[in-house]
Amino acid sequence: MIIMGSDAEEIAKLRRNLFTDFEMKDLGGLKYFLGIEVLRSSKGIFIxxxxxxxxxxxxxxxxxxxxxxxxxxxxxxxxxxxxxxxxxxxxxxxxxxxxxxxxxxxxxxxxxxxxxxxxxxxxxxxxxxxxxxxxxxxxxxxxxxIIFKRNDYLKVEAYTDADWADNPNNRRSTAGYFTLVGGNLVTWKSKKQKVVALSSTEAEFRGIVKGITEVLWISQLMTEIGFPPQSPSQLKCDNKAAISISENPVQHDRTKHVEVDRHFIKEKIENEIIELPFVRSEEQLADILTKAVLK
Incomplete structure (x- = not known):
């Protein structure tokens, strides 16, 4: 069992109550749990x-x-x-x-x-x-x-990408995203899309939707625990066409099959919840290696 919280007195009270009702032993600070090793240092927490x-x-x-x-x-x-x-x-x-x-x-x-x-x-x-x-x-x-560092900001960022029609059996695309809070990697996902995308733009577009959904969930969670976002979250994508369609209020015949997704993205941009900057693929990879990852 892992006990976490910001109130040391409440944690101590919970521990006493647990020890009263159950045979338990306090193993101290978290070091190993279900195959996951946890190390602490001045640089942060490494798992x-x-x-x-x-x-x-x-x-x-x-x-x-x-x-x-x-x-x-x-x-x-x-x-x-x-x-x-x-x-x-x-x-x-x-x-x-x-x-x-x-x-x-x-x-x-x-x-x-x-x-x-x-x-x-x-x-x-x-x-x-x-x-x-x-x-x-x-x-x-x-x-x-993964290392979690104590930075002086809590901005939510996300990166999305898609591999168009990469599945040779049914030509469905694989899309993925990862999100960072305060420069620390917190969630990531790679999954085959449920429908066949008719273009690389559509594949990227659907990937953006999944990324925004994840950002909204993280932002809501942070708000509930007392850390509401102070600025729009950035979701970075390497497809200019997908970004253009997201921001363009004019409907296009070629995007009618993703019209619901388009309105969802456009609404979040207009409400200044999400920003959708363009980032080149090689820059995206460099950011991943710099901010997110494996040490």
Missing amino acids: SQRKYILDLLVEIGMVDCKPIDTPMQVNHKLKMVEGATLADKERYQRLVGKLIYLSHTRPDIAYAVGIVSQFMHKPQEDHMEAVMRIVRYLKGAPGSG
Whole structure:
């Protein structure tokens, strides 16, 4: 059990009441919980799953495997192939399940894990090889994780992107976002879209909607705990066409199929809840590496 709060007296009272009714032991400051390691220093709080990764390597006999630099091949095009050799379904599902849990502190594998998790029902050998590649990538840096620094601001920022029609089986796009509060990474997600996008702009557009929804949820949560946003949140996107459509009040025939999304985004921009600046793809990646991530 983890007890958190800003009132030391109330925490002490709760602890006494728990000790009265249950056999419990106070383990002090949080250091390890459900496979997640927590380290504190003058720089901030660092969380990782190093031991969890090392235990996984031992379990599957890959302690001595050769590390690799990336969790997935570029332009992998993983798909279901008719007549391909099947992999061990139970082993595949168990491995992917562990990788999904590792995604809690390793946003760098979120996209790759999202891809391999799409084949849980009938995994093939190519899919198992992709899973093993993720494991080899983790072997290269098992101690990586996320650091939370105490900065002097609480601005909410988000980045969104989409890979148009990347699924070779049904041509659905994969979109993703990550959000930062005060320069610290707090949420991230990569997921295949539910409908086929007719253009890269539409794929990016739907990704923006998911990103804004997440920003609104975080802003509401911060307001409830006493830290309401003092300025519009920024959601950065690398698609100028999607930004233009979001800000343009004129309806276009080619955007009628995403008209509801367009009005949703436009409303948040007009109410000065969201700002939608353009950022180049390479700059977006640089910001991710600088602000968000793995140490």
